[in-house]
Amino acid sequence: MSLIVSGAVFHRSIQPLRNSHIFAPVKQEQKHIYGIKLRGRSYIAILFVVVVITIVVTYILNRLISDEVEDVSANISRSSFVKKYDNLQNRFLLLQKPLYDAENLALESSDTVTSLQRLRILSAIQISDSSVVRNWYGIVPEGGEQTVFVHGAEGNTTSLRENIRSQLQKGKTGITGKVLPGVAGQYLWRQTIYFKAPYGTVFYGYDLDLGVVHQLLLEVGKYTQSYAYIFTADGVCLLHPDTVHIGKNVFDFSAVLPSDTISGPSDHNERVVASKYLDLEVMNYVKPLHIAGGRYYIAVNFLKSINEEDINRISKYSLYIYLLSTLLLLFIFYYFTRAIRIQYRRQEQLRQEKAGLALEKEVFQKESALLQLQQLKNQVDPHFLFNALNALHTLIDQDKALSKKFTVKLSRLYRYLIQAPEENITRVEKELNFIAEYLFLQQTRFADKIECTTTVKEVASLQRKIPYLSLQTLVENALKHNVATREHPLYIGIIVFPDKVVVKNTYQPKEYEQEGSRFGLKYLKRIYGFYKVTGFKTGIKDGFFYCELPLM
Template identity: 30%
Template sequence: MKEDNKSARKFKRKNFLLFPVGVLLLMLVGGLILQVIFNRLTELNRKMLRDIANEKALAVQKEFDLLEQRLSWFLVQAEGQDRETIQSYLQKDTILHTFLTLAPLDSSLQSEDWKKNLKYRLPYVIRSKAGRLQVLIDLRKFNTYFWVGGSGHAYFEIVSPDNFFLMHPELSQVGKANPIHTALKRDWQDTIVLSNYLQLDALRRSVSLKGIFANAQLATSVPLLITADETQEILNLSMLLGVGFLVITITFLQIIYRNKQRVQQLEIEQSELSREQATMRFERLREQMNPHFLFNALGSLQQLIAKDQDHAKRFVGKMAKVYRKMLQDDRSGWSSLEEELALVQAYFFLQEVRFAKALMPINYVIPPAVLKRQIPRLSLQTLVENAIKHTVFTREQPLEIEIIVDDDQVLVKNRYRPRMTSESQTGGYGLEYIASMYRYVELEGFSYEVENGFFVLHLPLR
């Protein structure tokens, strides 16, 4: 039985440990798959952002190249002409005349702060008949020209060598200092920054310009977006994650279910074995108790017949009642307190015949409300018999026994005067039988001890 208990506990422990192990396994596998998805998403998104940034930078550079060609043609035509002719050439170009301005190289415009008037000097000088002219670009008009139609998925900024905006998707920022972006992550070429324009994280790439804005920086920014293709790939990976989790979960639940079935089977087998062993022990104890009781009862009857035949008849009736109860086939092993009290009263009558005035009547304190509660079968009779068998008592010091109910338990008490004979030191079957009944139903509280000069036994009510 101990081996079966150990096996059941072992399986329970394995079943208990299997759950956190399975959860950790699920978390590990899920974490690995999510990490793969995250790494793949980051790689694809970074590649996409680089491509968009490069495309935008190329488009801007191409636009500047076209403007450079127009400006070069205009400069060639304007060389050596008078002021009016140069203005007429500029008027003929429907694009350049919208944002280009001419001014004498030595005029006050040369020293004016372009950040206030937003007229930025380009690195070109026209030698006219009236003297040298400088080419200025009106940044307000230039920005308006470039930002008609929006910036698409990316936008760009042009930052002067002294770190001021020459072009910006927000016209109010032109001429203002380029703020320091909050850098989140860097690698060899790219910078992930917090865009002040979009208030989003964006990939920023910078290249140096030549021509119109010599030595200025073209900074292309692309918000961290995801394309439809990458979304589909993420969806596929997520489906793979879900299938993986489903397979692992089903396998894990099957293992738990099989282990639970095994534990339940072991518990059933253990319960059946415990029941069989308890039944066998009960039968063995009853076989051991019955001859002993019959021997003592017949000895008392023999003495009584010679003294009082009427009393002997009552003795036989009581003995028959007690013996019938002891031989009754009750597989449950439990009986009501009311039945056990009736049995112990009949049994005590037999002992009064045998010991006469050396036994005091039993003191009962039993509330009627508990009479239907149960205690192990034959337990009260066994304890009274033990008190008579193991206690020293005489006519001068008669045996007093109390049977009282206190706090959901029956107390059987007698004065502790142990009989020091070989007969009193043998047996112990009665207490073993009662203890086994309580162990079988897993009801705690059965105990016995010497307390204040009394031997006290505690029988929990069921």
């Protein structure tokens, strides 16, 4: 009821604005300007047509050349990307070749002794590689204990052995890959293969120094105007031209996004990004790297300007012609229309100033009326006060102690309503205290028909601000527009997150929605719009209506 009455007040308050004659002088000025333009049209019509045709033709010609330049540039960079991708993938497959060699040697062996001898030879050959920090191998006979042979760098290998034992206990087979920190700031790429043989489970693995791998792969694409980096699905960087980034998360230091790892219609994603490494605009390509042991991706960046530099010369001359002809025709056009343009400019400026002032006045008064109206609606709600006094009257006869408590909370509630903040925003803590009083009064009336909870995820958020009476507005809407019974009680939850407050309630809409049921939500949206704060939203999900109030 109060909502309909408030709506009537609102319409009366803004009706004078709609019926005002503030735009009458503006219309007269527009008619005068229109007459001036008609008198000058006969002198400039032919010249205007010539100017337009010339500009359009030269513009279309220039755009056709520019589009061709972009297509050629894109094809060049895309072709270079494919070559670089194939080269790097082949190099990484070579880094995994010892795993497949170990599998072939072990499967060709008829017993454990022969297999261990062959794996020992392979291990000795591989350890001479400068990129290999250590390698290991072993065989677990059926029902027996595994033996792990570790070669290479000295140090504690307990964690390595425990990791192998854990993988074997899980019955792991296939290739596993992992990036882990080494010593003195180095990062290692651990590769291990587990497979079944007739005489037991065989494993072979090694740690590669990613810094050394970086040096070995410097020759790949050395003479192309691009650079590449390889990373895991979690963003851990394996290869980068700046070794400082190896082992770090590419999503933190590059323009690559997690969504780039999701391939679209093609087998790769491409877009123009700002390279933090070069501090220039580049064409970025991201594609899955098809190697075993995990999900890996390669990102290749090409300088956008390199491919275009030579080709753009083709369009430069047409651009000169376009500019010169346009300037010449515009100068002639300007000479014949100068008088009309000056007079029109003066009249247009005056019209815009008057129209702008009138529009600003109307918008200001309209928004001010909305804010004041909503505040008045929340402060003086006769229906709520009537229900509260009826409940108090009943409590006085039934429970005097509760009636005293009810009276105190009712007085606190209206004291808070009377002392509204000037900026219409207040601390979350105050709003929670107020809504606690409000819910107490409502629960006295509804009893077990409503359930209310309040959760604070971060105490520091209580000192941040939200719109004044925002929680009460949402709770009141929940009570007013939803069914609440003992069989289906209405649940209302308030959750304070570090950056927002979420108010949700079970979505049990009444059969007949009251007029203006979204008025309170429009009020909150206008408050956030006034302070230019984004993130306010509402919706219905999983049987709950929810509203998110971003903290200010």
